[in-house]
Amino acid sequence: MPALLRRAGWRLFGSLPALFGVVVFTFLLMRVLPGDPAIFFASGPNAGEAEIQAIREQMGLDRPIPEQLVRYLGDIGRGRLGRSMGTGQPVVTDLVNRLPASLELTLTALLLALSCALPLGIVAALAPNSAVDHGVRLLCTLGVCVPTFVSGLLLIYAFYYLLGLAPDPTGRIDIFASQPPRVTGFLLIDSALAGDWEAWRAAATQLVLPATTMALFVLAPLARMTRAAMLAVLTSDFIRTGDALGLSRRRVVLVYALRNALLPVITIMGIVFSTMLGANVLVEKVFSWPGVASYALDALLASDYAPVQGFVLLMAAIFVLVNLVVDLLYGLADPRVSME
Amino acid sequence: MSGLLSVADLHVSFTTRHGTVPALRGVSLSLAAGETLGLVGESGSGKSVTALAVMRLLDRAAQVTGGRITFRGEDITQAGRGIMQPLRGAAMSMIFQNPRAALNPIRPVGLQIADVLRAHRALSAAGARDQALDLLRAVRIREPERRLGAYPHELSGGMCQRVMIAMAISCEPALLIADEPTTGLDVTTQKAVMDLLGEIIAGRGMALLLITHDLGLAAQQCDRIAVMERGEVVEEAPPAALFGAPRHPYTRRLVAASPTPRSEVHTLIGLTPPLAVLAPPPGPPLLEVEGLGKRFGPGTPAVDDVSFRIAPGESLGLVGESGSGKSTIARLVCRLLDPSAGQIRFSGEAIDAFPAARFHGHPRRRDIQLVFQDPGDSLNPRFSACQSIADPLRKLLGLSDPAELRRRATFLAERCGLEGSLLDRFPHQLSGGQRARVGIARAIACEPKLLVLDEPTAALDVSVQAVILNLLDRLRRDTGLGFLFVSHDLNVVRMMCERTVVLQAGRVVETGPSARLFSAPTAPYTAALLAAIPHFNPPAALTPAARA
Missing domain, CATH: 3.40.50.300 (P-loop containing nucleotide triphosphate hydrolases)
Known part of the structure; x- marks a missing residue:
């Protein structure tokens, strides 16, 4: 196990150049984009040139770009990502507050998507080109074709407006429910830790619609990959061996075929997760979800440099971590693969 | 119903894009308990299709269009999974070519053997493990305790085939079908594996249906040999008769074409012209x-x-x-x-x-x-x-x-x-x-x-x-x-x-x-x-x- 940790450490160390590149690229990109934060954050539309210049100096924007970059990198090295002009808070604080919301939503959506996609992929692969297979294909195509803001609005229309089953689709928890004390920032975990099942229920019901919306969108890649991998595995020799030696169908499909078919699914799962985390801005907007993506979008529209740069760096770091986890999972799932 | 297995006038055809293609055209075979039958022929002759039809493992595209397969007096020609699953592994087993691919690559071999045991017998996990260990000893795998946890990629091809044999014989079936069990293995490994297989089936009184393209292998292992050509059995006889006096022209061609310690290149295709022995010309080596x-x-x-x-x-x-x-x-x-x-x-x-x-x-x-x-x-x-x-x-x-x-x-x-x-x-x-x-x-x-x-x-x-x-x-x-x-x-x-x-x-x-x-x-x-x-x-x- 120490060897594994050491290798994981090396992997993280090896990803530092990529992270550095991401930081520099985002920094320069923000400087190239039109819009002047000093004008944006001046007191009003009739602020004088002198006032704007003062803000510019206060923000350090009057200095040459290389110098700004070096100072920014120095700040990152000390664990500071700057201050958000929009919220007035340090970016680190904002991200720490908002990341659990995004992670809770994304993880729930991923689990939901997996729990639907795996069975769908399996039944489709067991009877290729049957009615079931075509049904799964149709569902996947629909899921990937309909934009998340459309499916989100449709779900709200149906379950909140028409049927009244879902709660008010704003935020992470019903405003009248009591917020559990913050431990991890994940409401489901925090309320469970506090033993507050009322709050747990409130948070869970709030989570259902946005998570379903996101899950629908990523159902297709997961289910299609499961189907393709299962189809390939089901024709392999060792499946025939299992059948020839009288193993039950259940054992052959779930233990022999599925575990082998999971390997490519794990790979695609890592990619899907990273994509969801960044791309769920539409879902966060539709459901007024206080996540990092909507935070970054607001900052971008306001030419607020620091939050956007901080968000991109966070996403890059998460991407590195997710890939590491995928590789570790791969090593666990397949004895032929080691981290090297 | 004297025999263990009887195949009578079996017809199988494959549905392809270009219509229906017959794979078996009236194959008849019979095998008594404890008997060994070799099925030889070239690729496409229908040997494997026959074996898979007996096990009812043919894929979707294949249909049994005629004939009967009887196992222990029971007609299993169209038997479904409900009838076949308890038979497979317990009464009839099969081992395959390319043993490493025939084993689950991400499951330890000990567990794979235990899977077969527990599919047919009420055993605890520990009990199955003990029996798996005994089986690994029976197929003479060195350090069996350590091999229980090994994955197929950690074993040589010959060892994988031994594991495969251990799985196939784990529930003491009456019939073992071996489909090209040693093709692709080295000649010394092949001999070791075949010797082991011969010993095991003789020791346990199992019947063996050995499918091979290698006439010599079939001759050494089998009481009788059936020669297949394009979906038909053209000749069936004990090895001595078959190789001493082949009756069917195809058998004769096949016997002649198989290289032996005494054959010459031209005798393989039935020619007898003396070819001049080449004397290497003098001069510097090429x-x-x-x-x-x-x-x-x-x-x-x-x-x-x-x-x-x-x-x-x-x-x-x-x-x-x-x-x-x-x-x-x-x-x-x-x-x-x-x-x-x-x-x-x-x-x-x-x-x-x-x-x-x-x-x-x-x-x-x-x-x-x-x-x-x-x-x-x-x-x-x-x-x-x-x-x-x-x-x-x-x-x-x-x-x-x-x-x-x-x-x-x-x-x-x-x-x-x-x-x-x-x-x-x-x-x-x-x-x-x-x-x-x-x-x-x-x-x-x-x-x-x-x-x-x-x-x-x-x-x-x-x-x-x-x-x-x-x-x-x-x-x-x-x-x-x-x-x-x-x-x-x-x-x-x-x-x-x-x-x-x-x-x-x-x-x-x-x-x-x-x-x-x-x-x-x-x-x-x-x-x-x-x-x-x-x-x-x-x-x-x-x-x-x-x-x-």
């Missing part, structure tokens, strides 16, 4: 290899201090088991690889120093050409036969006139026995033998002086192999080509080569004239290799009592 070595990374070298010579027009055989370095030597001599040590001189000119990556531009490139093992994979799937053959003419001789290329390709194809009408076909439209001919025509296109043949017939059926070997032999006699002939099949090398080099773990074990080396080997390893070849000629091998 190829001299001295102290050749090749090392891939640390550890033992793949090739270590190998030396040999080939005279112009001479044929030299390289034999050895997998990992002996014979293919590496072939690639070093072809200059596809750079040697780590030693010299390679071609017609007195040192060619070892020229980097392999740029050897395609070397003037000697056209003099040393290669014929590959897999005739399908070594042809560009997007090239027609004509384009494949003309390719070296364009690249190495710089010809570009289409009419001239076509004329030369047609001529070369004709020399290799390929009809001109096939020249516009693509590899997937050609049979294995036809592809082999294209590969040979391509190799001789630039009139090389040395042809390196790396297992040129290993992927071919014996009857096709017989024809291709004759083609190669005739080419050599007509054109004075030198051969470096790499093969794992010792009988083939004996027929094709004047001298032979025996390799073991990258080193030369023995070198000498083929006739002497194969009749009176001096190295114990050579003798062990020879002893491991299954024969059907020595009368001792013909009696079932001689088995293991």
